[in-house]
Amino acid sequence: MFQVLRRRQSGYGASATDFKFQGWILDLLFPIQCLSCSQEGEFICSNCLGKISLNHSIFYPKNSSLSGLLVVGSYRDPLLKEAIHKYKYDFIKDLAEPLAGLMIKKINDCPWFKENNALLVPVPLHKKRLRWRGFNQSELLCLEINKSLNIPLINNFLIRTKHNLAQVKIKNTEQRKTNIKNTFQINLKNQIEFKNKIIILIDDVLTTGATLEECAKTLKKAGLKEIWGLVLARG
Ligand SMILES: [Zn+2]
Numbered sequence: 001m002f003q004v005l006r007r008r009q010s011g012y013g014a015s016a017t018d019f020k021f022q023g024w025i026l027d028l029l030f031p032i033q034c035l036s037c038s039q040e041g042e043f044i045c046s047n048c049l050g051k052i053s054l055n056h057s058i059f060y061p062k063n064s065s066l067s068g069l070l071v072v073g074s075y076r077d078p079l080l081k082e083a084i085h086k087y088k089y090d091f092i093k094d095l096a097e098p099l100a101g102l103m104i105k106k107i108n109d110c111p112w113f114k115e116n117n118a119l120l121v122p123v124p125l126h127k128k129r130l131r132w133r134g135f136n137q138s139e140l141l142c143l144e145i146n147k148s149l150n151i152p153l154i155n156n157f158l159i160r161t162k163h164n165l166a167q168v169k170i171k172n173t174e175q176r177k178t179n180i181k182n183t184f185q186i187n188l189k190n191q192i193e194f195k196n197k198i199i200i201l202i203d204d205v206l207t208t209g210a211t212l213e214e215c216a217k218t219l220k221k222a223g224l225k226e227i228w229g230l231v232l233a234r235g
Contacts, residue, residue, distance in 0.1 A: 032094070035086065036079045044083055044098040052080050054105060061209065065216035067198075067226045070110070071206065072102045075233040084204060084232055088137050096137070099232055100144030106230060107149060107200070113228075116198045120145055120153045123203040123215055124184070126163040138202045141232075145202070154194065158215060159187045176210040184218040199227045207235040 031040045036048040052073055059069040073080045080102075087095040107113055122138035130136055139155060146153045162183040170176045201215055206229070216227040 035082050042098070043086070043092060043095050044079070048079060049098050049101065052077055052102060054102065056109065058110075061213075064209075064213060065220045065227060066201075066212065066229050069206075069209075069212070069229040070106050070231070071234050072106050072230075072232045075205070075235050077233075080233055088133075088204060091134060093135055093140060096140035096144050100141045100148075102232065103141060103202070103230055104145055104148050107145065107151070113151070113198060113200060114149075116226075118151055118198040118200050118228075119194060120151050121158055121199050121201050121215075121219070122153075122155065123201065123211060124156075124158055124160040126160045128163045129166075137204050141204070142202050151200070156187055157194075158218060159185055161185050173208045173210070176208050180210045180214045184215055186218060186222040195223050196225060199224055201227055201229050203229070203231045205233050205235045206231040 032043055033040055034045040034048055035043055036051075037045060039045045039047075055071050055073055057071075059071065060067075061069055075081050075084075083095050083099060086092045087099060120142040122136060122142045124138075125133070125136045139153075142153045142155075145151060160183055164179050164183060170179055199219055201212060201219070203212055206212060209229075212229040212231070216229065219227050
């Protein structure tokens with residue numbers, strides 16, 4: 001009930017004043033609580049956020065269009081898993097901020113991003129899925145990172161032209177690769193001088209890596225030199 005109401009709050013057809021009033025009523029009836037310790041005020045309190053253990057490894061996938069892959073934490077961490085699930089499937093957009101906070105720590109561990117004027121690119125959603133969810137979860141993460149670190153966000157550069165079956169519904173690795181093949185294109189209207197920059201491709205969860213790989217392949221074909229993947233967890 002709570003999540004349904006929260007989603008409606010971000011829907012269309014009402015004024016900003018209506019939203020503020022609805023938000024105030026919702027906060028009163030259903031105060032926001034930390035997913036882990038139930039402390040009121042935030043979906044993940046700073047104390048619990050600090051307890052999510054970060055993965056400090058850097059992965060260098062073989063035979064890949066990705067130069068490197070950064071995975072923030074483990075899907076076995078119950079709080080991280082629940083937060084990602086509530087963000088994606090219960091549409092709690094406010095979780096973008098703490099989740100992006102974890103990604104920011106990871107980016108700060110990699111000085112070459114700042115040194116090379118990196119750019120953020122979210123894994124795009126097809127417009128039908130965007131309409132269903134109401135937001136692109138990867139794009140909101142990018143916006144939060146952009147707000148904190150001032151790394152430019154290049155939106156609508158990589159576009160999803162095929163509305164295919166959600167990867168999460170396919171268990172087989174090869175079938176996932178086939179499903180995602182030729183799904184992305186570069187929006188040529190937005191193609192400006194990105195070619196010598198490092199791209200940080202942002203997605204929520206990595207399972208087989210087929211989606212990130214297909215995005216990276218598309219960006220490489222467009223002439224981009226160095227593409228890194230950054231995800232919250234490995235599913
Ligand atoms: Zn807490």
